[in-house]
Amino acid sequence: MSILLFYWFLLLSCSTASKRNSFDLSDQEIYNLKSVKKYYPELINPMKINKVGEYLIISENPRIGPEQPLLHVFNKNNSTYLYPKGITGFGPLEISNATLIEEGFTDSTFLNYSSQSKRFSEFSLTNNARLAISEYKQPDDLYMVYLSYHATDSTIIGLMANDLNRLAEYSIRDGKRIAGYGTWEKIPETEMLIDYEDPLINYHLGELNKGWFKANRALGLFVKASIYRDRLEIFHFDTKKFDIVEGPRVELPDFNIRHSNGQSTVIFNPENAYGHRDVAIGEKYIYDLYGGFNQAHINQTNEIAKTIYIVTHNGEVVGKLNLDISLRSLEVDEKLGKIYGITTDEDPGIAVFDIPAEFL
DSSP, X not given: OXXXXXXXXXXXXXXXXHSOOTTOOTTSOOEEEOOEEEOOTTOSSEEEEEEETTEEEEEEOTTSOTTSOSEEEEETTTOOEEEEEOOBSSSXXXXXXXXXXXXXXXXXXXXXXXXXXXXXEEEESSSOOOSOSEEEEOOGGGTTEEEEEESSSSEEEEEESSOSEEEEXXXXXXXXXXXXXXXXXXXXTOTTTOOTTSTTHHHHHHXXXXXXXXXXXXXXXXXXXXXXXXXXXXXXXTTTEEEEEEOSOOSXXXXXXXXXXXEEXXXXXXXXXXXXXXXXXXXXXXXXXXXXXXXXXXXXXXXXXXXXXXXXXXXXXXXXXXXXXXXXXXXXXXXXXXXXXEEOSSSOOEEEEEOOGGGO
């Protein structure tokens, strides 16, 4: 029996060694980028940066004062501050928070999704009015959808809190489910940790794979970058197929599933380092902001992420960028050759980097 076990472990180690980590770029040039940071007194606690046409939209933490704007509009070409948007509240054309930003269905608007009120609000980019110009509420039947983007003008694709599929598509007109994409698979070597017969198994797998969600409607790309488990899931709307990239860490984070009063939840070891922190989808590449720091390090240093991996739309990792300043969110414009990021220092602002010429 001991000899059989020896050969089993030998076979397993050889199989693992032969599978090259997609993020191992040791045979390629690693680029060290230097930033130009701009500070704006209008920004209080900026959290997210998004590109909409010729503009950058920055979202604030909803915990800022209710009199403060939740959104800020910048000129993308020169990073000039233009005007604030959004009045905090639950009244008509107000927004409760700024969860996701996406392009509108005209060149002169953008959409904000508020997860608290489950509303999409449309804002004009041609004036400085802070109120939205139109809005609609997510159908009540979609209460389990917690992050979503428009796939078309009548459908959304989003992440579900407890679902068989990685992504689900719904009609925003009647709330009917159109399709689910990507069935959760069993995670190797977790049978001792996960009860795959548990009625809440889809919730547990969703929590293990939880992360940041971004979309590029024009390209038909929807990307999730997991924060606990190192994994990128790239969904192609035209083919309805996924490209899944594991890494840089291929091992699972330390976790357990705690049961109490008929409920259960996934508990992660607080010493675990976080993985992917944000993602931006360019015309040519996906830009993956990676952390690798745990919460204690973040609390002590304010460093969240200082690495960007460059990934093709089909999931091939082709470049690594080391940053001279920590970011919490990023956006890219490959035509201008720029990366934009929200800094995490004491006076957060916008850091601008030049994309290496090799990737332009």
